[in-house]
Amino acid sequence: MNNLVSEIKKLVELNKDKYEELADFLWNNPEIGLLEYKSSDKIKSILSEAGFNIEDKVGGIDTAFFASYGSGKPVVGLSCEYDALPGLSQRSDTYEKCPVEEGAAGHACGHNLLGSGVVGTALVLKDYMDKYNLKGTIKLLGTPSEERDACKTFLGRDGYFDDLDFALTWHPESANRIWGGGSLANTIAVFNFKGKSSHAAAAPHLGRSALDAVELMNVGVNYLREHIIPEARVHYAYLDVGGNAPNVVQPTASIYYFMRSPKIEDSTEIYKRIIDIAKGAALMTQTQVEVDLKAAIADYLPNRTLSKVLYESILEYGVAEFDEEDFEIASNYFKTFDDETRNAGIKNTEKFFGKEKAAEMLNKGLTTEMRPYSGEFEEIEVITSDVGELSHYTPTAQMFMATSAIGTPLHSWQMAAQANTSIAKKGLDATVGALALTAIKAMQDPDTIKKAQEELFSEVGKYKTPLPDEVKLRNPKVEP
Ligand SMILES: [Zn+2]
Structure with missing residues (x-):
């Protein structure tokens, strides 16, 4: 020794x-x-x-x-x-x-x-x-x-x-x-959809379902998986399904996404494509989507x-x-x-x-x-x-x-x-x-x-994170 x-x-x-x-x-x-x-x-x-x-x-x-x-x-x-x-x-x-x-x-x-x-x-x-x-x-x-x-x-x-x-x-x-x-790098975001509630049987034409939007978004992402690098991993979990009554058009829905790949640049790229899919789903359902970027881990x-x-x-x-x-x-x-x-x-x-x-x-x-x-x-x-x-x-x-x-x-x-x-x-x-x-x-x-x-x-070189300055750490007392 x-x-x-x-x-x-x-x-x-x-x-x-x-x-x-x-x-x-x-x-x-x-x-x-x-x-x-x-x-x-x-x-x-x-x-x-x-x-x-x-x-x-x-x-x-x-x-x-x-x-x-x-x-x-x-x-x-x-x-x-x-x-x-x-x-x-x-x-x-x-x-x-x-x-x-x-x-x-x-x-x-x-x-x-x-x-x-x-x-x-x-x-x-x-x-x-x-x-x-x-x-x-x-x-x-x-x-x-x-x-x-x-x-x-x-x-x-x-x-x-x-x-x-x-x-x-x-x-x-x-x-x-x-x-x-x-x-694996990981870009983490929550997609919050807003629609319009209505009686699902009596006035379905007056409702705009946020849950439909999330479901369409996930279908879109399933097709995307075929066209991203094979090492990437994209996973999601529902945070809000807009309620539990089938007879009410769901006015809100939220989905939590992890977008991983071996390089942060690839995760960022996949994230951008998923934003487009979310926007497409919102357009199809006449709902609104708000994207809440939580983190971009290199x-x-x-x-x-x-x-x-x-x-x-x-x-x-x-x-x-x-x-x-x-x-x-x-x-x-x-x-x-x-x-x-x-x-x-x-x-x-x-x-x-x-x-x-x-x-x-x-x-x-x-x-x-x-x-x-x-x-x-x-x-x-x-x-x-x-x-x-x-x-x-x-x-x-x-x-x-x-x-x-x-x-x-x-x-x-x-x-x-x-x-x-x-x-x-x-x-x-x-x-x-x-x-x-x-x-x-x-x-x-x-x-x-x-x-x-x-x-x-x-x-x-000198690393510049894709995480914008305005994204702040969540507040553990109020956010899930
Ligand atoms: Zn550990």
Whole structure:
């Protein structure tokens, strides 16, 4: 073990209690997007006590904050999330679906770990900077409501990421790996139709049905699907169907659309075509349509230069080391998956480690090695994350560390349960060490930062989001 790694291990040990307690606190107080008051207060108090400077309510968002330490360049962004998911409350002392509180929120995406891991990284990095007089600024980005509102979209558009030299983050998962591929961009909009109510039997000719308009719009979009790029994904959900009486012409109807594709430009293009379809449906039904754009989340651009440093750092620092007790817990959760989920976990492990090694890991229920990283742009993942947005403004690298049994789906009760186990804590410790090591290495090497920035700016130039200035974050108290 080299000196730097052993020094970081010592600092991780010194800060462990603080960030592990934070992980428990967040898990025990799950709060959904934009309502993460207790969670953000707790994080701010830990960092402020450690000497960080807090900039509160960034961008006018109550639960957004930045915590900075140090001064001058380089400015290291550490992306921190702490929102939970509605309806996914789950106990961690059982191998059955069983909520702590019926209908309550739960950390089924493990953001209690994500948040505390990033806070731990900031604390370790600060201690190292103090001890070795390392110059630069840590900027922990407290970005709320990743799951639903993609807050980073708004913060990025409003210039809050412009001073960053590079950014790092992680996400809990069931594998140890670099996020080497992109993600799907997502343009999100609600189409609100207004018609005219009337007695459906006695005076149908006086009514104009908003529900008809939405149905025609969806038919139009179904035909559109044949003529967009095959990687695109277009989905919808009804928000308002205008009532439940067949005998009344429905005067209002609203539909919620996700328009995803591997590049934000393609999502924007599909969105424009869907607006035309909505207008066509309104014309056919003599109704009016109003388009409410909610977000335009860019695809993830893995910065290869920075991802390579992160990859080497994880190999040097070491992935989570589990023991027999962890293997037993993981195997018990693995048994709760249905056949399809289990098989997907098995296939995925075999794909990256070969049959023999995969069988060894599957026997333990946990990923015990780092997945190889090519250093090139890898396969696109069919998910969306607002880290994609951050990655367009500053070179960004993200890692995943195993904190749950092989094959555990995100947003499942099993993920929520395992986010509060010894498995999660070990994944957390290894993450804090690897992220701190990466940050220190990059801070000490201006050439790496320069190369990472050149890579980003040669690909996207100065990013301009398609989200207009007038689109504001929704108000959680009045909007669904
Ligand atoms: Zn997540």
